[in-house]
Amino acid sequence: MAVPTPDALLATAAAPPLPSLVSTRRLRSQRIGRALRLWVPAGILLLLLAICFVLPLAVTMPSSTSGDIIYNNEAPFSPGHLLGTNVQGVDIFSQLVYGGQVAFEVAFSVTAIGMVIGVTLGVAAGYFGGWVDGVLSRLLDILIAFPALVLALVIAEGLGPSEVHVIWALSVFAVPAFGRISRGATTTVRGLPYVTAARLSGTRSWRIIGRHILPNIMPGIVTFSLLGVGVVIILEGALDFLGYGIPLPEASWGSMIAQGQQILTAQPEYVLIPSIVLLITVVALNTLGDALRERWGVQ
Amino acid sequence: MSAEATPAEPLLSARDLVQEFVVRERGGGRSGVVQAVSGVSFDVMAGETLGIVGETGSGKSTLARAVLQAPRPKAGTVVFRGTDLTRLRGGQLLQARRHMQFVFQDPFGSLDPKWRVRSIVEEPLTAYRSGNRDARRKRVDELLDLVGLDPARYARRHPRELSGGQAQRVAIARALALSPSLIICDEAVSSLDVLIQAQVLNLFEQLRRELNLSYLFIAHDLALVKQVSDRVAVMYLGKLCEVGPGELVYKTPLHPYTKALLDSIPSTEPGAARATATLRGEPPSPVNPPSGCRFRTRCPRAADQCAAEVPQPRELAPGHLVACHFPLTGGAPPGAAAAAQHAASALPGTAKAQG
Amino acid sequence: MNGTQAAGALLQVEDLRVAFAADGREIRAVDGLSYQVDAGRTLAIIGESGSGKTVGCRALMGLLPASAEVSGSARLRGTEMIGLSDSELRRHRGQDMAMIFQDPARSLNPTMRVGVQITEAIRAHRKVARSEAHVQAVELLRLVRIPAPERRFHEYPHQLSGGMRQRIMIAMALACRPKLLIADEATTALDVTTQAQIMELLLDLQAELGMALILISHDLGLAASYADEVIVMYAGKIVEQAPATRLFGAGGTVKMRYTRALLDAIPHLERTAHTELPVVSGRPPDPTALPAGCSFAPRCPAAADDCAAKTPPLTEHAPGHRWACWHPCENGVPA
Ligand SMILES: Nc1ncnc2c1ncn2[C@@H]1O[C@H](COP(=O)(O)OP(=O)(O)OP(=O)(O)O)[C@@H](O)[C@H]1O
Ligand SMILES: Nc1ncnc2c1ncn2[C@@H]1O[C@H](COP(=O)(O)OP(=O)(O)OP(=O)(O)O)[C@@H](O)[C@H]1O
Ligand code: SF4
Ligand SMILES: [Mg+2]
Ligand SMILES: [Mg+2]
Numbered sequence: 001m002a003v004p005t006p007d008a009l010l011a012t013a014a015a016p017p018l019p020s021l022v023s024t025r026r027l028r029s030q031r032i033g034r035a036l037r038l039w040v041p042a043g044i045l046l047l048l049l050a051i052c053f054v055l056p057l058a059v060t061m062p063s064s065t066s067g068d069i070i071y072n073n074e075a076p077f078s079p080g081h082l083l084g085t086n087v088q089g090v091d092i093f094s095q096l097v098y099g100g101q102v103a104f105e106v107a108f109s110v111t112a113i114g115m116v117i118g119v120t121l122g123v124a125a126g127y128f129g130g131w132v133d134g135v136l137s138r139l140l141d142i143l144i145a146f147p148a149l150v151l152a153l154v155i156a157e158g159l160g161p162s163e164v165h166v167i168w169a170l171s172v173f174a175v176p177a178f179g180r181i182s183r184g185a186t187t188t189v190r191g192l193p194y195v196t197a198a199r200l201s202g203t204r205s206w207r208i209i210g211r212h213i214l215p216n217i218m219p220g221i222v223t224f225s226l227l228g229v230g231v232v233i234i235l236e237g238a239l240d241f242l243g244y245g246i247p248l249p250e251a252s253w254g255s256m257i258a259q260g261q262q263i264l265t266a267q268p269e270y271v272l273i274p275s276i277v278l279l280i281t282v283v284a285l286n287t288l289g290d291a292l293r294e295r296w297g298v299q
Numbered sequence: 300m301s302a303e304a305t306p307a308e309p310l311l312s313a314r315d316l317v318q319e320f321v322v323r324e325r326g327g328g329r330s331g332v333v334q335a336v337s338g339v340s341f342d343v344m345a346g347e348t349l350g351i352v353g354e355t356g357s358g359k360s361t362l363a364r365a366v367l368q369a370p371r372p373k374a375g376t377v378v379f380r381g382t383d384l385t386r387l388r389g390g391q392l393l394q395a396r397r398h399m400q401f402v403f404q405d406p407f408g409s410l411d412p413k414w415r416v417r418s419i420v421e422e423p424l425t426a427y428r429s430g431n432r433d434a435r436r437k438r439v440d441e442l443l444d445l446v447g448l449d450p451a452r453y454a455r456r457h458p459r460e461l462s463g464g465q466a467q468r469v470a471i472a473r474a475l476a477l478s479p480s481l482i483i484c485d486e487a488v489s490s491l492d493v494l495i496q497a498q499v500l501n502l503f504e505q506l507r508r509e510l511n512l513s514y515l516f517i518a519h520d521l522a523l524v525k526q527v528s529d530r531v532a533v534m535y536l537g538k539l540c541e542v543g544p545g546e547l548v549y550k551t552p553l554h555p556y557t558k559a560l561l562d563s564i565p566s567t568e569p570g571a572a573r574a575t576a577t578l579r580g581e582p583p584s585p586v587n588p589p590s591g592c593r594f595r596t597r598c599p600r601a602a603d604q605c606a607a608e609v610p611q612p613r614e615l616a617p618g619h620l621v622a623c624h625f626p627l628t629g630g631a632p633p634g635a636a637a638a639a640q641h642a643a644s645a646l647p648g649t650a651k652a653q654g
Numbered sequence: 655m656n657g658t659q660a661a662g663a664l665l666q667v668e669d670l671r672v673a674f675a676a677d678g679r680e681i682r683a684v685d686g687l688s689y690q691v692d693a694g695r696t697l698a699i700i701g702e703s704g705s706g707k708t709v710g711c712r713a714l715m716g717l718l719p720a721s722a723e724v725s726g727s728a729r730l731r732g733t734e735m736i737g738l739s740d741s742e743l744r745r746h747r748g749q750d751m752a753m754i755f756q757d758p759a760r761s762l763n764p765t766m767r768v769g770v771q772i773t774e775a776i777r778a779h780r781k782v783a784r785s786e787a788h789v790q791a792v793e794l795l796r797l798v799r800i801p802a803p804e805r806r807f808h809e810y811p812h813q814l815s816g817g818m819r820q821r822i823m824i825a826m827a828l829a830c831r832p833k834l835l836i837a838d839e840a841t842t843a844l845d846v847t848t849q850a851q852i853m854e855l856l857l858d859l860q861a862e863l864g865m866a867l868i869l870i871s872h873d874l875g876l877a878a879s880y881a882d883e884v885i886v887m888y889a890g891k892i893v894e895q896a897p898a899t900r901l902f903g904a905g906g907t908v909k910m911r912y913t914r915a916l917l918d919a920i921p922h923l924e925r926t927a928h929t930e931l932p933v934v935s936g937r938p939p940d941p942t943a944l945p946a947g948c949s950f951a952p953r954c955p956a957a958a959d960d961c962a963a964k965t966p967p968l969t970e971h972a973p974g975h976r977w978a979c980w981h982p983c984e985n986g987v988p989a
Contacts, residue, residue: 022675022723031678193409200369200401201423201473202393215413354845355816462937492702493872497919497931504928519845526921527928545927563850564923565879578847580801581815 038295041288048281052100062091064098064251076269086259086270095251096277102252103281106167107232111225113171118178119221125179126186127209137183143176149238156244166245170232181224185217219296226289230282237278253278308381309342310513311366311399311481316340316375318358318365322586331586335361336372337537340612343481348507348514350528350545352521352560354582358537359517363485366515367401368392380480397427400474404486406466410458416443416469417454423476442472446502464495471502475510483515488523496523503527521564525549530618533557536585536593539612543619553621553628555598592624600625663690664866665714665751665834670726670736672706672713672890679942683709685890687726688968691883693833694860696867698881698898700874700916702938706890707870708756711836715753716743730834748779751834752827754820756842761823762811768822769795769807775829794825799855817848824852831863838870853880874917878902886913889939889949892968896975909975909982912950948980956981 055061062080072089076082083092125136152169159165189195190213198208233253239245240254248255253274260270292298318336335358343349351359365372368384377384382395400423403409410419420442424435440450446468458466467487474482484503488496504527506512518524524531525545532542533554541554552558559578580597583589592610595601604624612620615628672684684706691697699707712718714728714735728735730750735743755761763771772791776782782790788807795803798821811819820840827835837856841849857880860867871877877884877898884901886894894901894910901908908914918932936953939945945952951961960980968978 022673022680026675027678027680030675034678193403193405194411196369197401197403197409197470197473198411198422198426200367200396201476202397202426203422204426207426211414212411216411354847464937493874493916493919494702494934495937497921497933498935500921501931501933504930507928520921521846522921522923522925525923525927526925526931529927549923560846561923563846565846565850565853565873565875578851581818 034294037287038291041284041286041291044280044284045288048100048277048284049104052097052104056097056101061094061097064091064094065249066090083273084269086256090251092256092270092273095256096253096274099251099253099256099274100277100281102163102246102250103233103236103278106163106170106236107229109167110170110174110232111228113167114174114178114228115221115225117171118175118180119182119217121175122179122182122184123186123209123213123217126183127190127205127213129187133183136179140176140179140183143172144180146172149235152235152239153242153244156239161244161247163246166236166239169239170235173235174228174232177228178221178224182217182221185220186213189213189216219292220298223289223293223296223298226285226292230285233278233281233285309378310345310347310380311343311515312376312378313342313366314340314376314378316362316365316377317373318361318370319373333585334537334588335585336365337588338375339534339537339539340375341532341539341542343513343515345480345513346507346511347530348516348528350524350531351515351517351534352519352524352531353534355519356536356582356585357534358585359519359534360485362534363401363483363515363517366483367396367399393427397423397477398479399481399483400477400479401483401485402467402470402474402487404490406463406470406490407458409470410466412458414457415454416448416456416458416461417450419458419469420472420476423473427477429477438476439472442475443469445475445506446472448472462495463491464498467491467495467499468502471499471506475506478510479512481513481515483517485517486519487516489518489520500527521549521560533560536582536588538593538622540594540623541619541621542612543616543621547616547619551628553615553619553626554594554623555600555625555627556594558627559597592622594623664693664731665691666727666729667714668727668729670710670713670728671724672709672718673723674719675721675723676942681941682944683722683890683941684713685944687887687890687892689883689885689892689895691834691866691868693866694864695883696857696860696869696881698869698871698877698884699887700871700877700884701887702872702916704938704941705887707887708838710887711753711838711868711870715747715751715836716740717753745779748775748830748832750832751836752830752832753836754823754827754838754840756839762819764811767808767810768814772822772826772829775826779830790829791825794829795822797828797859798822798825799851800825817844817852820844820848820852821855824856828859832865834866834868835860836868836870839872840869841876842871842873849876856880874902874920886910886916888912889944890941891949891978892976893950893979894975894977895968896977900972900975907972907975909971909977910979911954911956911981911983914983948978 066088070089072085076084078084083096085091086095121136121140125133125140151172152166155165155169195208195212198212236245237252237254237257240252241258243255243258245254246252256274257271260267260274264271316336316339320333320335322331322333339362341349351362353359364370365375366377368377371385375385379395379399384392384395387395417439420439421435424430424438429435430438439454443450443453448465448468453461453465453469458469461469488499491499500523503514507514514527516524516527528545530543531545531548533540533548533556535556541548541552541557543553548557549561552561563578578597583593583596589596589606591607592598592601592605595605598605602625608624610622610624612622614620615626667690668688670684670687674681674683687710689697699710701707709718709722713722713724714730716735716738718724724736726736730746733746735746738746762768769788769791772794773784773787776787776790777784792803792807795806800806800818800821806814806818811822814822824840835856841852844852853876856867859865869877869881878901881898884896884898885892894908894913900906901913902917908917915932915934919934921931934953934955939949939952945962947962947964948954948957948966951957954961958981964980966978966980968976970976
């Protein structure tokens, strides 16, 4: 008789005849839970990005930098001001939107810079080992030794606050973070038999890095970078809060909180609104990272 | 076959291989040297399979890697197809080594999970810039056919879509890509289930017949090694204790350690005398191996001479070498009475009555 | 033997089923397991990887993750084990039943001295003074043939060899003299000489303590040499069960084709080198979608239409010999 192949076997396995031990409700809720864990945070982030970057192109928004003092302290949902206005009469929703643009721009730039430079250094250190690793690891250690905030303050003091300076300052903190994590992942993958196999089959180093190491460490790096974006948003907020970030009157989430904080007891919503938006963004980034980690089986 | 290796000349000839590792004791700063392989010599003829058995930690994998020059051995020579690999570097070594391939223990671990079967098998061809794209493509189809995988069905799969046996076949196809004359298998079937293991062993046999391949076949399962090998080498603590034709080594072992290994195999015959623990004690540390014969601390025949002198390999029957002062057919050792007593205590007295 | 009689059995398992909910699909790991073990006897459970050997035994111990649904019954000395609460199970674990796990490296705490780990295992179940537990722990180390037990007591797991770590695991499992010991691939990672030492030790202890032993393994040689009774599992089901003397050796009468395939596929010392091994193609079925009929049918050389249509029941065809196959082997030889 013909030898059945595994595929024939899988074909016959199509009709499960047995009554289920696990309730269908439990199975369904597991499936739904898995989908929700990914799509809810992803949806929230897409929505936030759309509001920050697409909405201003579609509709004309009130200015986020100046307002009419006559219309100050408007309550939320007042005409023309979705979330009301602040003490100076600036539209809070506009501030949130333009502050969000800044937050995401800074966060994505910092993460991209950190990823490109950090992963390059980390992979080189992890793959080549020896003195290369020695030199690069020391370099990363030195960068890590700089407290990010203090450095940012120094840069702001020296060069004056600006978005670009914030990006450079926070990159100093992102590069070694990505460097460390990719160095660790590289050393792990480098020791796996398929890399040894590639080396012994005569594959050159750059090709091993490009085709074996990078594809296999990328899922871990990407989930890490989502957490990184969240951290950078918080740090950027902290710089703004301290007045060393995005220069006023340009809107930013951190400076909104800082201004609101002066009248915290009287009108807590000026602090609450930007804080909640910040919180939602960071939590969404983290849960999305966790969901991807679960899907991709990253440790 | 190659022009360099005439039938009379061995395909691979390793002489006095030594490999050592410096280790630092955990906690303390004291360091020692693990003598993983200490002066091992052997030959592999064209079309022949040499099996290597031994306990874990006896240095089998280290020996295999020393042959591959990854890492290069501390001392000794490895002559493969007439060239001494230990003298070559870089590109020259790469060229010399293309006829020597290897198959690892873990079938899934040795395949990149992100790659498809086709690219995995093609990798050595790409690395050695062998042929153009179409030629390589044809070669991959050929290789997959050879190992019994339908290219149309399997070439586009990822390793996770394969069973253990299929994954190991892919690894074997990759090893065959450059038409090697020697394949080094380090525990290549140990992690497979018995049913899949049998499939892969049959494939090795088929390839040996069809391609006149030689194998260096490392495993700790004695029956498995016997099944595939022409000659068998037994390793203990970094040294070879016995080398000989498979049938001879298994039927009339000369070294007390070989005998102990053979006696420890559980038999599939119920009610027959149970395998008894013929070897007492733990293997000694390779950092500080015993003087003289490395097996003497656990050997029932050990005498004073064993502690004083390192036993040199002697050919007691044609092609059957043993490194022992008192081999099992070479007469009784001086302390025969004590040894006999020791042996008696190891007989199946503890065997449990069969229910 | 439907398991209803035999009040004397130490462990009586009936229709044990385990399913996991994973990624919204049901994985049926164990599907209607029934067997019994008497005191002082050894049962071997053999089968391919993933056939449900470990899961079936973990279910007895109450050691499955929350994603598992367990049904059926398992009575240990008359007490039902399935459905017990965690605290009730903890009383039985160690005292009445103990398990040696597949992976000794991961089952020992690397940051604790082995002696302390054994002492804690003793004190978790019995109210004894620390000093008394220490004495007992050293005694256990001696029992499992660890040389210089007083010294080893103070060492960390990484300072011991694999064989010694496995013996520490055995010592911990034996700490409270269990009535039932489950050894899950306890010797698979070891080489033959160490394996032989440990099996001897287990048999001695079994005779000494009147313990029942369940050996989980995919090594048929081990099962043949050490077990009284053998269960062969495939895709979560028992496909053949018989006394070891009936299945193995010269006069063996294997009936189920899967058992036959397992036996034939092992290289024996008696075989001549380079001979072809009989093989079975394919792989075990996907546990999330088991086929109708006999689950071995897609790989079976003797499969006919009825095999794929109806599930063969596990029935006792000869005294003590049960098998589930529509077209069994004649006299143990493949037809
Ligand atoms: N890179 C290394 N550094 C330090 N010691 C090593 C290294 N590689 C191997 N060893 C030691 O060398 C000895 C031989 O190891 P090897 O892996 O060759 O044994 P083996 O016979 O292959 O064992 P197994 O059957 O377990 O695979 C062991 O004592 C091992 O601990
Ligand atoms: N926690 C779990 N969640 C989901 N599925 C599981 C879980 N544990 C085990 N399984 C599945 O249950 C089935 C039986 O597994 P089990 O560990 O009992 O196999 P086994 O016979 O012990 O195999 P091995 O010889 O490899 O140890 C497998 O298909 C396995 O994938
Ligand atoms: S040389 Fe001596 S100690 Fe070594 S194996 Fe022979 S008899 Fe035993
Ligand atoms: Mg090895
Ligand atoms: Mg298991």
